[in-house]
Each structure stands twice: as C-alpha cells, then as structure tokens.
Amino acid sequence: MAKDDAANGAGWVSDPADHLRVGEGFDLAEFDRAATPGWEAGKTAGKAFLKERGDLLSEMQERLFAQARSGSEKSVLLVVQGLDTAGKGGIIRHVAGMMDPQGLAIRNFGVPTEEERSHHYLWRIRNALPAPGLIGIFDRSHYEDVLVVRVDELADVDWDERFAEILEFEKEVMAAGTTIVKVAMMVSHEEQGLRLMERLDRPDKHWKYSTNDLVTRSKWDAYQAVYADMLAKTSTDAAPWHVIPADRKWYARLAVTELLTQALAAMELTWPRVRWQVETQKRKLAATMTPETLAEAEANAAEKVPEVREEIAEHRDAVTEVIELAEGDDAEPGKSGTGPSEKKDADRTKPKKKSGKKSGKGKKAGNKKSGKKKG
Amino acid sequence: MAKDDAANGAGWVSDPADHLRVGEGFDLAEFDRAATPGWEAGKTAGKAFLKERGDLLSEMQERLFAQARSGSEKSVLLVVQGLDTAGKGGIIRHVAGMMDPQGLAIRNFGVPTEEERSHHYLWRIRNALPAPGLIGIFDRSHYEDVLVVRVDELADVDWDERFAEILEFEKEVMAAGTTIVKVAMMVSHEEQGLRLMERLDRPDKHWKYSTNDLVTRSKWDAYQAVYADMLAKTSTDAAPWHVIPADRKWYARLAVTELLTQALAAMELTWPRVRWQVETQKRKLAATMTPETLAEAEANAAEKVPEVREEIAEHRDAVTEVIELAEGDDAEPGKSGTGPSEKKDADRTKPKKKSGKKSGKGKKAGNKKSGKKKG
Numbered sequence: 001m002a003k004d005d006a007a008n009g010a011g012w013v014s015d016p017a018d019h020l021r022v023g024e025g026f027d028l029a030e031f032d033r034a035a036t037p038g039w040e041a042g043k044t045a046g047k048a049f050l051k052e053r054g055d056l057l058s059e060m061q062e063r064l065f066a067q068a069r070s071g072s073e074k075s076v077l078l079v080v081q082g083l084d085t086a087g088k089g090g091i092i093r094h095v096a097g098m099m100d101p102q103g104l105a106i107r108n109f110g111v112p113t114e115e116e117r118s119h120h121y122l123w124r125i126r127n128a129l130p131a132p133g134l135i136g137i138f139d140r141s142h143y144e145d146v147l148v149v150r151v152d153e154l155a156d157v158d159w160d161e162r163f164a165e166i167l168e169f170e171k172e173v174m175a176a177g178t179t180i181v182k183v184a185m186m187v188s189h190e191e192q193g194l195r196l197m198e199r200l201d202r203p204d205k206h207w208k209y210s211t212n213d214l215v216t217r218s219k220w221d222a223y224q225a226v227y228a229d230m231l232a233k234t235s236t237d238a239a240p241w242h243v244i245p246a247d248r249k250w251y252a253r254l255a256v257t258e259l260l261t262q263a264l265a266a267m268e269l270t271w272p273r274v275r276w277q278v279e280t281q282k283r284k285l286a287a288t289m290t291p292e293t294l295a296e297a298e299a300n301a302a303e304k305v306p307e308v309r310e311e312i313a314e315h316r317d318a319v320t321e322v323i324e325l326a327e328g329d330d331a332e333p334g335k336s337g338t339g340p341s342e343k344k345d346a347d348r349t350k351p352k353k354k355s356g357k358k359s360g361k362g363k364k365a366g367n368k369k370s371g372k373k374k375g
Numbered sequence: 376m377a378k379d380d381a382a383n384g385a386g387w388v389s390d391p392a393d394h395l396r397v398g399e400g401f402d403l404a405e406f407d408r409a410a411t412p413g414w415e416a417g418k419t420a421g422k423a424f425l426k427e428r429g430d431l432l433s434e435m436q437e438r439l440f441a442q443a444r445s446g447s448e449k450s451v452l453l454v455v456q457g458l459d460t461a462g463k464g465g466i467i468r469h470v471a472g473m474m475d476p477q478g479l480a481i482r483n484f485g486v487p488t489e490e491e492r493s494h495h496y497l498w499r500i501r502n503a504l505p506a507p508g509l510i511g512i513f514d515r516s517h518y519e520d521v522l523v524v525r526v527d528e529l530a531d532v533d534w535d536e537r538f539a540e541i542l543e544f545e546k547e548v549m550a551a552g553t554t555i556v557k558v559a560m561m562v563s564h565e566e567q568g569l570r571l572m573e574r575l576d577r578p579d580k581h582w583k584y585s586t587n588d589l590v591t592r593s594k595w596d597a598y599q600a601v602y603a604d605m606l607a608k609t610s611t612d613a614a615p616w617h618v619i620p621a622d623r624k625w626y627a628r629l630a631v632t633e634l635l636t637q638a639l640a641a642m643e644l645t646w647p648r649v650r651w652q653v654e655t656q657k658r659k660l661a662a663t664m665t666p667e668t669l670a671e672a673e674a675n676a677a678e679k680v681p682e683v684r685e686e687i688a689e690h691r692d693a694v695t696e697v698i699e700l701a702e703g704d705d706a707e708p709g710k711s712g713t714g715p716s717e718k719k720d721a722d723r724t725k726p727k728k729k730s731g732k733k734s735g736k737g738k739k740a741g742n743k744k745s746g747k748k749k750g
Contacts, residue, residue, distance in 0.1 A: 066582035066583075069582050070582065089477065092475075092476065092477050093475045093476070093477060096476045096477075097472075097475060097476055099476075100467075100468045100472060101467065101468070101471045101472055101474075101476045101479050101481055102464065102467050102468065102471075102481055102483070102514070104476050106476055106477055108477070139477070190664065190665060190668045193660065193663060193664040193668050193669075193672070194664075194668060194671060194672050194675070196660050197657065197660055197661075197664070197669075197672040197675075197676070198672070198675060198676070198679070200653055200656055200657045200660065201657075201672070201675075201676040201679070201680055202676075202679065202680060202683050203646055203683065203684075203687070204646050204683055204686070204687065206646065206647075206649045206653070207441035207442075207444050207445065207646060207647050207649065208441075209649070209651075209656070211651050211656065214656070214659055214660060214663070217660075217663060218663070271578055271579050271581065271582060272581075272582050274581045274582065274584070276584075276586050278575055278581070281575055281584070281586065281589070282572065282575045282576075284589055285568065285571050285572055285575065285589060285592075286572075288568060288589070288592060288593070289565065289568040289569075289572070290565060293565045293568050293569060294568075294572075296569060297568070297569050297572040297573070297576070300569070300572075300573060300576075301572070301573070301576040301577075304573070304576070304577065305576055305577060308577050308578065308579055309578075311579070312578070312579065
C-alpha cells in the first residue's frame, strides 16, 4: 500500500542535488534546516519512496560488488559530517541499513588514538578507504581536521593549505576508482536543543549523551563559521558538498539516499560477464546430479529465468529515470522544494539522455530561515 | 498482520539449540539437511517470526553497543562455516541485515593473501575479532585451516593438535569477553546441485559461480569427513557447534537468528547507567533553549517517556521468554522438530528460571535422511 502511494506519482519534484549542492554564493547562515527541497509529497510518501529507493540501491550495490569480483576497481565513499544530534547515526542505520551489510565498509572517526596522532591526519583515512566493490561510509572523516581541530585550536596550520591538501587527496582517491559523495547534515540550534533534551529525558538514550555535548553546543557560532569556510573551499565539481537540512529526519534520509542512488546510477552498473562457458559448466554439473534433481532444476529455470530478465530490464529503466532526474536542467534559481511542481511533468517528457559527466552546476541551496543561534 | 500470525502462537516448539548442538554421538552422515527441528509452523510463520526476532536482536544489539561506551568489554562472534551454496551469504544478508550495520563487524576469510600466509593461521583471525560492543560475523573462519587445508593437503600437521590449538584460542577469546556462536550450514548434495545450476541458469547469479565450485563438489565425501571430524573434536560446552540444516533457507535463517538471540539474551543486557547527573545536565541545557522549544521538549517527554518505560519492560519480558526456551529441559532424545508439539504448552507453564550458565547438554541432532552423495 505504502509502495503504491509512492508509485502513484510521489517522487522528487526536482533534483535534490541541485538544491543541496554547495556552489558559489552558498550562505550557511541563511540555510533553512527544516526545509525539504525538491520534495513536496510529505513524510508518509517520503518514507514509502525511501523503501523503493532502498531496493534499487541494494540491486546496484550487488552489481558493484559483483563487478569487483571480475576485476573492477570501482567503489563508492559516502562522507557524512555534522554536529552532534545532526542525525549521522540515523543516516547510517536507515540508509546503509537498507543495503547488504556485506557490501558496506562503515568507519567512525572519533578523537584520534595515540597511534593515529603519531601519523599524518590522513593516515587513518587512507587505511579506511573502501575496497573495490564496497560502499564505504565515513561517520565523520578527514574533515574533522578542519572543524573541531580548528575550533579548538588543536593545530596551528594554514587552513587554506589544508583544504588544498584534502582536495588533492580526494582527487587521488577518485582517480583510483572511488566515487565520493559528501554530505553535511545541518540541524538548527533549537532542534539540537530538543534532541539533546530527548537524550536526557529518555533512559534508553542516556548513553548517547555526553557532558561534552553542551560544551560543543556553546561553540555553535564558531562551528557554523568553520563549516561555512570548509563548505566554500572544499566543494568541487568532482566532489561537491551537499548540505542536508536535518531538522526533519525523514527528509535528510531521503535526500542522502537520493544522492547515493544518483552516484551509483551514474556508474550504470551491469552484471559482469564471466570468462567461462555457461553450457560447458552446466553439462559438467548435470553429470553430478540425479535425473530427478536435474528435472527440478530445469523446471525452476523455466519459471525463474524469464522473471530475472524482466527484473534486469526494469532495473535498467529505474536507473535511467534516476539519471534523467539528476541530469535534467537545474531548478530555476531561487526555486526550492517548496515551490510549485510544474517542473515534474516537464522532466517526465524529456527524452532519455545518456549518462556522462556532470558539469559543475553549483547552485545556491534553498534558503528560508536562519539556523543560527537564537537563545 | 504477519506479526500477528507469529504472535498468535507460532514459535519454537522446542529449543532449536538442543536439536542442533553437536554432542556425543552426532552423526553428520545421517543428518537430515531438509529438516526443521523445533519449528512446526511452516515457512510463512517462520518468516514472520524472523522479523519479530530481528526487532528483538536489534534492541539487544544497541544495548550491547551502549554498554561498550560505558566500559564493557563484551562482544559477540558468530562463526559461519559451510560449503559453497550452503547459504552463508544469505545468513549474513538476512540475519545480520536485520541489525544496525554500525554495530556489526563482518569479515570474510577467503584464500589467504601473501601477507596472511607469512603469519600463523590465527594471525588474520585475531586481527578481525570484534571490538567491545560489536557483533562480529565470520564468513568462513579459522576452521578453514582444518577443512580446505586438510582436504587439499595444504599443510602437514597433526590435526588433533590443531583442534586443541583452536580450542585454546577460543578460550582466550571468550575470557576476553566475547561470546562465540558457531554454526555449520549443511546442504544436501542434491540441493547443492540445484543451487549451482541456478547460478548457471541466471545471468544475475553468474558472478557467484566459479569453475572451482565443481572441483570442490567432486570432493564432497572428503569434505563431509573433515567436517564430521572437526565438529566432533571442536564442539565444547562453552563454544558448541550447531549444525544447521540448510536445504530450507528460511529455516536456516530462523535457526541461526535464534542461536544469536539466545546468546545475546543470556547476557541480560540493560541500558548502561551514566555517571553524570541527569537533572543538572537538563538545567544547563535548558538555559541554552528558547521558552517555546523548552515547552515543546516537555510535551515530547510527557508523551514519549512512559512509552519508553513500557518498551523497556516489554523487552525484559521478551528476553526472559527467550532464556526460558533456551534453558528448558532438552527435547526428548530422538525427538526432532517434526515430532508432536505437546512440549510447547509444558514449556509455557514452566516457572521462570534465572539466567545462568548452561550445562553441556549435547544432543544428537534430529536425523532423518542422509545428506550424502547419491549421484
């Protein structure tokens, strides 16, 4: 039922990546953290659509994994940044949780250990990069070294040089076959207060609270400033930042899922070709089976193989649809997800485009109300 | 709806661990790989019950994770062994997939790399043990070193000495706080044939097939022999082997889930106590919030906190029920899951027992028909 709702038209009105990508003129202070850019169908439809996307993601994940078995070097890395309570854990649980855990490489970067501190700050990051075929997820990342390290003055470095070093590093990672998706989860100051209070009120959430959370919260303005600088200086065409309004958890999960779906769709993953002869192997295998089991196998194949071919075709169509939304024209400047929805039909009638490189189309994110401290 | 079906009576008729645990007199050659010991309600109810268990597992997993934040050293390790097509990947996808991927540490042990070969065979295993708070899953394990290594004569060692070494290693691991659950997935020769043929028939499964699979299949009897010896020699009271009939995937998943659920239930995990004063923190946090947000937080708490307390009580009951089934008397000798179901009611009226150490109650698994090669 929920699935039907989603199938019956609910979907992205415009490409969320266009709204969320950090380009020139992006203003974090004006960024509305409760908005739902590109999505107008509300929470229930959003959750149903998320489930659909989860199925698609899973299928693409398996193809990515399968291709690595045939020698592909491709992998994906989702970098998740955000202050406490921004919902990083929820993203991993609810987005990554839709996929096969065998195909994931989740790494959490907390306060560096003594060993980590004895190395360059990128050392632990390099060691944690996803192997071919995997979807890596970084819960915090190398960007901590230009955020908490900067706010707490833990290092005396030229920040612009460090930004350049990080971009150089990411270039290397991409050259080695990894697609990078960077998301910065942004809650408002008031929503952070609500979420911290919930952790204090609920005995099952106490363990998530640290007395240090209030210290970090007291540095809100400083964090907003270093986030703004980082976003401006490290959002590139090849590895742009996406700022995710995180006050509505369902939207944040939906948006990150779409960005990940787009990254995988753009790889146009097919099932790998194998080097052995199917018929030869079937003949050899058949010789080890009883006539009864062999007859059962033939009956299974007669029923299942046409279904599989249909599923593969449906998958191709679904991927094409994702690519089309991602490659469509940018949303009109200043138009956010809360705008009218004519664009939807326009997108649908657009002819299919071939996948390819995206041009850098940084666009100011939908700005509605300030996420700045009020209290 | 599915949930109601399961709640309305479907459940384990008797403790699957009792049926599946390898004890004295266990005979792998006679082990029925299509049986469903302890489960009589069929596949649909099995799937619904699996989902319920998944929710319970998730909750226990989060408590385990939370406790590690408070200094607990506890972790769990699920060791999954089995020949090709036995469904190891499916177990990980469908059992581990019900939990939070952030709390999992999944490791796959294939052919050792050059570096791994240069070390003791337990070196790569030690490096992969789950950190405190995590549920580790080994897809193959140190047991490969007494299985494929033995069949292919890759090492010239005294196997009984190696078994002793492995048991010593597992003792160490358990002493460090890790609960070990060992499962050996067993398909019949004919079912393996069917599954290999499916991989050859379906283009989306080709990548899972290797021409080496037929070579391994040709060594069926040798593998059965080394498995039988390994099971007999390395099933201990503290870390017993469970042989999982794997011809019915839904049953195998249900059984492994129950074993994992029992392991976590026996730890009687509660939410950790925190060292800070809740009221002090609430007061400090409140000072950073607007009156409106504060009122919202209070309304949220008034609604949510009673629900949470109820959930915690319900969780305690569910855990107690799992422990009671696991600690009940053994199924009668020779009685398998396909027997009559009077035991169910007897179990239900049994007074609640306190959790504690299980005595080693190895029992011959339900034996119906041979899984041995016929062709």
